[in-house]
Amino acid sequence: MSNRKLNVFLPFLMAVVLALGMFLGHKMPGSNTGGTTVFFAKPKNGPLQEVLDLIKTKYVDTINTDNLQQEAIEGMLLHLDPHSVYIPPSQLQQVNEDLDGNFQGIGIEFNITADTVNVVSVISGGPSEAAGLQTGDKILKVGDSLIAGNNVTTDKIRKLLRGPADSEVSTTILRGTKQSVVKIKRGVIPVTSIDASYMLAPGVGYIKISKFSATTFDDFMKSMRELHDAGMKKLVIDLRQNPGGFLDAATRIADEFLDEGKLIVYTKGKDFPRTDYKTKRPGMFEKGALAILTDEGSASASEILAGAIQDHDRGTIIGRRTFGKGLVQEQYDLDNGGALRLTVARYYIPSGRSIQKPYGNGHDAYDEDINDRFNHGELVNKDSIRITDTVPYRTASGRRVYGGGGITPDIFIPFDTSRFSTTLMAMYSHNTFSNFAYRYYTTHQAMFKQYKDAQDFVKNFETTPAIYQEFMSFAKTDSVPGLNKVTAREEIEIKSRIKALMARQLYRTEGFYETINANDPAVKKALEVVEADKEK
Template sequence: MRTRLVFLLAVFLLILPAGPAGAEGELYREEKAVAEVMDYLYRYHIARPDAQQLMQGAIDGLLNSVGDPYTEYFSAGELEDFARSLEGSFAGVGLELEACFPYPRVSGVFPGSPAFRAGIREGDLIVRVDGEETSGLDLARVAEKIRGPAGSRLWLTVRRGGSDFNVELTREVMSSPVVEGKILAGNIGYVKVHVFGSRTAGEFGALMREFQSRGIGGLVLDLRGDPGGYLQAAVDLAGYFLPSGQVVAITVDRNGREEVYSTAGENPDLDLPLAVLVDGMSASAAEVLAGALQEYHRAVLVGGRTYGKGVAQAIVPLEAGGALKITIARFLTPSGRSIDGRGIEPDRQVSVPSLQLVAACQELQPHLPRSVTFNFAGGVMVDGERVDAAVYPLVADGEIYIPLRFALEALGFNVQWHPDLKQISIRTGSRELILEPGSKTAFAGGKNFKLKNLTWREGNIYLPVSPLSLLGIKVQHDAGQLKLELLPDEAGIMIPVLNH
């Protein structure tokens, strides 16, 4: 039997049989029925459908019948675009987006891109795509609407400073590095991996050699927005951080057969403190790498829960042209954990995008003091570094209020809303504060205290500063500034009486 070499999205090289398996018997009879229906429609239907239309309809029906969003048909042009995207070449308008309520926020604009030429800037909000509101859409859906074939047009409504304007863009083929890096304050290396392609491990290794020559003391690996790619690229990257022979992923096919993917020991083991940034757009091969580093306690994961794509696809070229991307296996983390539909929960949850890199650097420098300084006229600094965020304190009824999530996530706390209990939990280590907004009650140290009203502004919950001492946070207010400083555990946490 002839064989055809194919590759898996977020997996490996594989050989699949050419042509339909089991052409005898039941499948053959069903194929004949489909061919007959297509023939009668082509020859007699009043709409005069052409062969291409019928073929595409038949394929769409087959794909829809398996209920798998990752199994799809590629035309020759789409296959070429897909292959290019794994090597850092893609058709688009040059925008990088991050989740922001209620509209996605522009986190980067590629120089020279259509978006750059149209004047779109970092910090702008994307309000509509081709006339459709983006409020309520998840980031993956917005990104999908913005992508499209080169030469096609796109209309965006952009909000800046409270004013909206419309731009018309034409998508273009653009190229970008698959790996980018720089050195941050504190001599911390920062590496952004855009996609796991054939060049990723090599470009990462070259960057690491440069960083090591400059004596970095820690590394932030940014996998936010990374849609994945080849599993082997993720395994190769894991080899920079894990010893030879460590399991990185396990694949399981439809018959339960397992294949184990382990580090080969070909790359130098980087003995550096490591933080990995992830979010809801970190998928597939990016999740493979993040999951392995987390389970071996080799890195601390910071950011948001990952996408949850735990299945692998093969790309099968078709004799009639184009290709079929077909799901053929599930992959598991080294411990056997499935992430499909679940994603990976980070070790430190940071939902405010502008704080995620700050938080990763904090995890690499736990000995340094943590502080947030708000300027009442605008502007905020975290640990002495300016952060691009439009947040500020409020004054009402003689009390100062702070943006709850931003301030406390910046200081290292995990902030969660529990809808079933109608509670907000704020905790890190042994420090914990539970808020019940409805009953105006706060709980800490086994005691409960009266709480002033929380307030809402521009989608943010604001908390009065009076309960912050329960968390070991020192509050200083002078000269138009408000400084919050996290006191070390050695200083003790006092439980004062809150203001009524």
């Protein structure tokens, strides 16, 4: 067909196609009812989205539908397990930073007393140290924002000080009576999950793991090598109050203690096929006495590590029954910038035990479980532990172990209720100990220079009667009740806590735990157990 004939024919062809389309469209279902045709059907919104859309477009008053959506999501999740959670956009960065093992900021620890931001410590090698900040400095302004005496909150300070690496923040600092403007170039600040690592006794190492983050395994191995070089033959790992974190960190650490090819944990769910996690390589500490400390705050990855060690009879679990979180979450990013952590499977340790405690009575009952344990007497008496799973689980050597909620220790250490009298609880809740230690340290820094390291401090520093009396006077101004009726046991606890927090000012968490562990019953028992073990 020639181009001329085609030019004449095309308009006629298009008109025919258009007419046919209009005819077919008229005959399609829904053409006279306002509905959509089958060719161009839009996916139907669920009733939840329909209601939100109607509220947004028709409701008499202006409503923040973002808040409605969050409440609706949280309402739905109440019908699931307690660990399926919605993370709003405003919290996601902080949640991820906690597990990433670093954040971007200026590298200080601070506290807030009397509406004043005090620099408690400066992270070695960080941006603030490079800029010249010191413990005892007070931050009055960040940029143009006045923060002193302005009902300042920790979250507000954190948002002002943190920011992209290499960006600059201007701070106004008060040191003594002199104000100065200090510009700080932000950087990536590592957050170690190893709170302490030191030689507990000749040949016995101690490692305190606070969580299982992306950097935990590397931090742990660094500590192991240092302890090995210091002569470590036996080891105590402290998992008390460790809420868990990444599964990978726990399994890699377990691999250092177990022979190759051993099952560490497996996961399984309705739409989640069984996946086994086994040891893959020769470990650094497959031989040698091992003890693991746990309590009711040890959860998730902590329970996986402790459970694998117990099920393979590799070490001794000492303390109290763990939390009982054996559910696997996957995180899904949402379009609004938030995320959903949805439970997709359960954890099972080598004996076949699920470590998840029951949650069928609702979230409130689940949240009250630890209080119920205390009221029932479980935290002070091993015989009061309630075993909800009667299946006879066995370790590799045939020892009986228990499921139905957490890891039951091999050796029970009761909760010390004397440490939580009304007077002591008031001191904890008012931050009286921390505030006093900070004030005393900043006014006596020259005196503390005589201690060369944490070990020297533990051995030679004493909370003298003078320091104790100064603390009691400070506590009186802090409205702490019962100061005229302090018992001998409470006085011991007060002096011990003051010393530990002084050590924290000098040597951070390493100093705190090395000091507080000197009189810790669980640590003493662990030391006794590993030193008595002649076979490993």
